[in-house]
Amino acid sequence: MSQAPLSIHLDLAIIGGGVAGLWLANRAKSAGFSIALFEAKALGSDQTLASQGMIHGGMKYTLAGALTGASEAIAEMPKHWRACLCGEGDVDLRHTRILSDHFFMWSGDDLGSKLTGFLASKITRGRVEPVHPDRRPPLLRNKAFSGSLYRLEDLVIDAPSLVANLAHNIEGHCFQIDWSKTQLHQTAAGLVSLRIDTLDRPIEIHAQRFIFTAGKGNAELLEQLGLESPAMQLRPLQQVMVKHLYPFDFYGHCLGRETTPRLTISSHRLPDGAHVWYLGGNLAEKGADMAPEALIELAKQELEDLIPWVNLDGAEWATLPIARAEPLQPGLVRPDNAFIAPADGAVNLLVGWPTKLTLAPNLANQVLALVEDAGITPSASTINLHNYLPYASLAKTPWELAFPPAISAEELLALRFREPDEEDDN
Template sequence: MAAPHRLDVLILGGGAAGLWLLDDLHRQGYSAALVEAGALGSGQTIASQGIIHGGLKYALNGKAGSAARAIRDMPLRWRRSLAGEVEPDLSGTRRRAEYCCIWAAAGMRSRLGLLGASLGLAVKPIPLNKETRPSLLQDWKGPVLRLGEQVIEPGSFLQILADRHLSRILRVDGPQGVDIKASPTGEVREVALRCPGGMEMIVQPDQVVLAAGEGNSRIRNRLGLPVEHIQRRPLQMVMLRGEMPAMNGHCIRNASPWLTITSTRDHADRMVWQIGGQVAEDTARSTASVAINRAREDLARALPALDLSTVQFATYLAERAEGTSSGRRPDRPTTFIDGNVITVWPTKLALVPMLSDMIQKDLKPPANHPAFQGPKGWPTASVAIPPWEMESSWTAAH
């Protein structure tokens, strides 16, 4: 085996959080490498709806609480990156939509138009008239607002970041391809890596960032670190495929987010919708047909103009992995520091830039290690395949 590689920072996990951090650290002169146990973003990022939230969803009661305040600057920050005006330059990322819309199925139709004005949110909703609404909401009896929340294609975003760092992204042979050796005081000084072909290498990082999503629990367990402040929230997301128009937005009910709809196109250029929100939480442990029936009922109320007669349905299971200090749903990124190990969860894709800033404040400045290049022949990781391309059991339209 070759001599150990000295590094400033070793990142475990190549989802949105790990890749964004790798890009930031590399630009700042850190010698950094990222280890991925499977496909990049294969936990949550590839399953996500790609909405760069600006907080309105959390301020529906008319108050900008801490969740809304934490996230309110993110849409502008992403918009500038997506336009290539600031680093990371994400200008090649495919955008599903430049804006989302928001409309109320019940409970607050009359107040919806006033929302946002008094909340101090950076992204204020703009009322849409009949002509400028999405086609499915043209005859909706109640206000429809436009929100400056962009929707990105998560796979394309991951690819843009990964392409810049191929020689610094090391694919390992599943979670067991990483063997972390901690000192009795909990400091990680050496990590043995094994790639799918059997090649091995040793890295000696000054600091380690665990950005492995739900995989963080397993790594922390192995290191003997506490795992009780980690929560997982299962979801069953519903997908539609067919000849629907594009639709990106939130339908709210009784001042709570109810249905979140995003749309994309599959490899055969068919329209695909992802449906999240209450249905995904309520049916997380039900069968796919229960989730699909519930989505049909909800869609009939939220979008009565939608014709479902030729639409196919499928579902996929996903799990949100988050750190929490209070047992409640967190509203900002979480970081835990244990010796030279920082464990991180962004909580939301939209909050990934904020998380990267937080981690950088906790890292020691770079030492003078040479810039990292993976050994010749070591495989890099590819981006995960989105759920609608994996799913084979679409229900026939009826």
């Protein structure tokens, strides 16, 4: 006879193991709530590790000559993240690598005067500073560079180490699930639960609140329950990756005449130490519907136009299609803030999107405020899911997948310590 389902009661059950779900799980655990996070792929997969790791305060949204709602909503985020990185914030990020404690914003001569006047105004004072030619980064330290260059007091973090840090903080609470063996259910009264069929026995997860933080997967989760709201919009992008021999890292936005940077460059390393540039901005938006080969050619032309003195002969190129998931907005405009809301037709379900990596803390704040408003307090329940479910693994970065090593680390180690065979002995 099959065993009766094991019933697990939680305060909060989080579905989706990207930065939004992991940050929320950290905050909820620290507040004393009983939690579990469920991930179907790997922690950080899709949007989180596809980000460029830039924790910005909105200054890149000044391109139209005025601060927008988006820039004002996230103006305090770099300060919040810095506190966490020092171990003094609401989440301990002391084991997250900082790739750069600033990044750059530059423009060509055609935008120089307008940009200089605006960035010198009191609105931006203290958030951006001009860079003297003697202090330019190596990438722009060339006599052919004639644009305007500014330094933003923002951050670039290493997204893989962020995911690892957040997961380590809540060790024992992140579980792998297989949707072919997992089903969401809803009672006639509107209560959501999760059933997981394991080899040992079925598990039924009940929670005072389920929170969907699965990015574009939120729509599929809602569909399982026959729900449609909150609705989602997708902003398709196609990023470009360049594995090159240029020895210096760079993090910055090149401004154009659009409302997003013409080009954004971030630098990353492969496990073997090789350098990769990850290219986003308007290039990634324009390239959303392009064939990879055509987008790579466009990226080559952009780099030739902007930094012609850098030799990329012999570079390897790849692209990454990615869809940024956001709450549906009138006219499909960009949301100004993180978003969380109850699902229409469900009593104990919240659905959220951080909209940007930078705003993950804001999403967690909103969730915990809704939980408090509902009168939910930490319970004394315990979790023994680790006896039945595997722990979730960490995802690989897009550049690790795009540029796999010719020989794995394990194979290299085996060759290094290979014992001579009989023929070698003769």
